[in-house]
Amino acid sequence: MSDIPSELKFLASHEWARLCDNGELEIGISDHAQEALGELVYVELPGVGDKLDAGEESAVVESVKAASDVYCPASGTVTAINEELEERPDLVNDSPYSAGWLFRLKPELDSDYANMLDAAEYEETLEDED
Amino acid sequence: MAPFAGWEMPIHYGSQIEEHHRVRTAVGLFDVSHMAVVDLQGRDSTAFLQRLLANDVGRLVEDGSALYSCMLNEQGGVIDDLIVYRRATHRFRLVLNAATAGSDLDWIAEQSQDYTLEIQRRPEMAILALQGPAATTALIDAIGDRSELTDLKRFRSTEFDQLFVARTGYTGEEGYELILPVEDALLLWDRLLTGVVAPVGLGARDTLRLEAGLCLYGQDLDNQHTPTESGVDWTVAWQPEGRDFIGRQALSEKNRQTRSLFTGLLLEEKGVLRSGMSVLQNDQRIGITTSGGFSPTLQRSIAFARLTLPENGELSADSLFVEIRGKQKAVTAISLPFVRNGKIVARL
Numbered sequence: 454m455s456d457i458p459s460e461l462k463f464l465a466s467h468e469w470a471r472l473c474d475n476g477e478l479e480i481g482i483s484d485h486a487q488e489a490l491g492e493l494v495y496v497e498l499p500g501v502g503d504k505l506d507a508g509e510e511s512a513v514v515e516s517v518k519a520a521s522d523v524y525c526p527a528s529g530t531v532t533a534i535n536e537e538l539e540e541r542p543d544l545v546n547d548s549p550y551s552a553g554w555l556f557r558l559k560p561e562l563d564s565d566y567a568n569m570l571d572a573a574e575y576e577e578t579l580e581d582e583d
Numbered sequence: 584m585a586p587f588a589g590w591e592m593p594i595h596y597g598s599q600i601e602e603h604h605r606v607r608t609a610v611g612l613f614d615v616s617h618m619a620v621v622d623l624q625g626r627d628s629t630a631f632l633q634r635l636l637a638n639d640v641g642r643l644v645e646d647g648s649a650l651y652s653c654m655l656n657e658q659g660g661v662i663d664d665l666i667v668y669r670r671a672t673h674r675f676r677l678v679l680n681a682a683t684a685g686s687d688l689d690w691i692a693e694q695s696q697d698y699t700l701e702i703q704r705r706p707e708m709a710i711l712a713l714q715g716p717a718a719t720t721a722l723i724d725a726i727g728d729r730s731e732l733t734d735l736k737r738f739r740s741t742e743f744d745q746l747f748v749a750r751t752g753y754t755g756e757e758g759y760e761l762i763l764p765v766e767d768a769l770l771l772w773d774r775l776l777t778g779v780v781a782p783v784g785l786g787a788r789d790t791l792r793l794e795a796g797l798c799l800y801g802q803d804l805d806n807q808h809t810p811t812e813s814g815v816d817w818t819v820a821w822q823p824e825g826r827d828f829i830g831r832q833a834l835s836e837k838n839r840q841t842r843s844l845f846t847g848l849l850l851e852e853k854g855v856l857r858s859g860m861s862v863l864q865n866d867q868r869i870g871i872t873t874s875g876g877f878s879p880t881l882q883r884s885i886a887f888a889r890l891t892l893p894e895n896g897e898l899s900a901d902s903l904f905v906e907i908r909g910k911q912k913a914v915t916a917i918s919l920p921f922v923r924n925g926k927i928v929a930r931l
Contacts, residue, residue, distance in 0.1 A: 491786070492600050494877035495855050495884075513908065515855040517599045517786055517877060520908075539853070 455485040457576050458550055462526075462569035465578045469550065470526045470566060473557070478527055478566060481554045482514060482545065485579055490516040493542040498534040498556055505529065505558065507565045512555050514545065523555060527565030533557040585785070588681035590617040592785050599786035603879040606754050606791055607925045610715035611783035612775050619684035620708045620762055621691075624674040625700030632667065632675060635694055637810060637828055639820035643669035649738045649751055651818055653810045654687065655830030659837050660806035661813065663687050664798065666751060668740050673700075676747070676762075678710070680800045694829065709768035714758030714791075716925060717779060722748075722759055725774045746771075753788065755795025755923050793885060794878050796847060796919030802858055803845075803873040803887050809837050812889055813873075814845030814919065842892040847917040848872065849885055849931065854907050856886035856914070861906045864899070872905060880922045881929070887919070 461469045467486035471479040487493070495515040505511050511525035534556045538544060545553035560566060570578065584591050593614070595602060605611045623632070632640040638652035649668045653661045663683045668676040679687050684704075691702060713722055723732065731741045732748065740749035747762040763771065776782060789799070798804050804813045811819075811834070819834065820826070850856050856875030861868050875886030886905070892898055904911035921929040 491595070492598060494600075495853060497854070515877070517790070518594075520855065520857065 455483065455488055455579070456550070457483070457485075457572045457579075459572040461550065462566060462571060463575035464524060464526050464569060465575070466524050468523055468526050470569060471550075471554075472566060476559070477532055478529070478558045478560055479554050480511070480523075480526060480556055480558060481549055482523060483575070484549045486514075486521075487546050487549045487553070490514060490521055491518045492516055493545050496538040496542045496545065496555065498538065499531045501531050501534060503531045505531065514542075525558070526569055527558060527560040528562065529558040529560040529565075531556050532559050587785070588617060588684075590681060592617065593782075594786045595784040596782045599784065599790070600879045602781065602783040602787040603790050605781045606715045606756055606783055606787065607880060607922070608716070610713060610717040610721045610758075610780050611787070612772065612780050613712040613714065613783050613788055614709070614772070615712050615760075615788075616709040616765070616768070617681035618710055619679040619681060619687075620705040620710065621677040621679060621684075621688065622670075622675070622703045622705060623677065623700055625698075626673055627698035628673045628675055628700040631695055631698040631700055633826055634828055635691065636665075636667065637819045637830065637834070638667075639822075639826060639828075640667055640669065640675065641823075641826075642820065643667070645669070645739075646671050647740045649740055649749060653804070653815060653818055654690070655810075655828070655834065656806055657830055657833060659809045659830040659834035661800070661804045661808065661810060662690060662806055664800050664804055664815070666749075668747075668749060670740075670742070678760075678762075682801060707764055708762050709765045711761045711763075711768055711772060711775075712752055712754075712758065713761065713775065713780070714752045714754040714756050714783075716757055718756070718758040721775060721778055721780050724778055725771060753795075753797055754791040755797070755920055756791075756925065789874075790876055790879060793874055793876055793887070794880055794920065794922035796887075796921060798887070799874060808889070809834055809841070811838050811841055812843045812845065814887070842894070844870075844890045844892055844898065846888055846890060847885060847919045847921060847929065848875075848888050848903070848905065848914040849881070849917050849921075849929065850883055850905070851913040851915060854884060854912055856884045856905055856907070858886075860886075862888050862890055862914070863904045863906060863911060864893075864902055869893070878921060881927060881931075885917075885921055886914075888916075
């Protein structure tokens with residue numbers, strides 16, 4: 454059973470977002486996603502300052518098996534990227550919800566985050582997948 | 584686990600990358616029983632295989648010796664790649680790819696109508712591959728120290744009752760492929776795994792063969808392309824000239840016209856090469872990657888590519904790009920293999 458922290462919100466396409474104290478969103482991929490992808494060997498991140506739209510392809514995670522797009526959960530501007538992933542893409546496997554975060558975003562609207570799935574709803578989508 | 588040609592195949596037993604390194608540095612065990620074992624015998628079996636296969640079984644002068652060959656259609660396209668072992672005079676064993684085994688057997692049956700021989704598929708046989716620099720030690724630990732084993736040369740096989748041991752493999756390392764009845768294979772599998780041997784899945788098998796420069800049927804080889812277009816023209820035996828193997832004439836004509844080059848590629852930037860990506864030179868598409876992935880030994884991405892050389896010029900090795908998600912990334916053409924016997928042999 455994969456780990457689904459209750460304080461995060463999710464997309465059905467397996468991205469998570471954490472609402473930080475400063476109002477920014479931290480974005481990553483779920484434990485279920487990293488498990489399904491297998492060991493990551495490369496992560497392509499957006500640039501700091503990039504403006505992204507909700508639903509846009511914002512990053513790519515590449516595993517030993519395949520490449521997978523990471524969709525942006527909210528429209529906004531990228532404020533930080535996890536540079537450690539350049540040398541250690543496997544951090545996403547080891548720690549998908551903390552050390553394996555992908556990037557941070559200053560959202561334009563509150564509604565994008567509000568519209569994401571909560572942990573229970575995300576869990577239901579996983580059950581439907583199985 | 585993942586479905587493959589009607590089999591449930593283990594992709595990894597924990598970590599694909601660790602399994603890969605284990606085979607390069609010690610020893611790993613693969614269950615490759617999905618591949619098909621087919622035995623041929625009868626007075627015409629040698630003549631038949633000399634007609635059926637692009638490589639020449641006439642080169643197998645000793646019992647136990649083995650040959651890698653393509654089986655071609657009349658157009659010179661590759662129906663399958665296989666290993667043929669000579670077990671005795673007019674007695675051979677073929678190991679075929681799982682996905683093509685059914686159509687291969689139909690083809691073989693059709694082609695053999697005018698020959699006197701028996702063709703027998705052996706579904707009761709399992710195949711284990713024990714691969715890595717410590718493979719010989721591990722095998723001796725499991726089945727005992729026998730001189731036939733320690734004296735066995737590369738591309739040779741020997742048999743102990745129902746246990747067929749060949750010094751062949753698909754990893755670029757020392758090792759063995761073991762063909763034996765399923766019930767014996769279960770026992771041998773368990774016995775081998777009590778020591779330093781670790782099980783290895785299909786995932787690492789793919790990255791190991793990629794580093795070793797070995798083609799995979801369905802990706803690098805298919806019935807639309809000749810052996811030359813897949814970099815295995817060295818397996819076609821043109822001598823003796825009178826040997827009329829299937830596809831010979833078409834292949835000879837196609838070879839005269841082809842400007843095809845099958846090469847290794849090394850990605851000079853971050854990212855991962857995959858099969859089916861466009862290869863470009865001066866913004867012109869000159870070919871396609873047929874296999875690709877991340878090389879755990881090189882810690883870079885590598886690929887095989889089928890290129891068409893420009894009519895006038897040669898490939899300028901420093902101006903090649905592969906298109907990854909719409910962006911051109913620099914690659915270098917590298918002669919295969921990338922890795923052999925645990926060491927990087929590609930000139931980087």
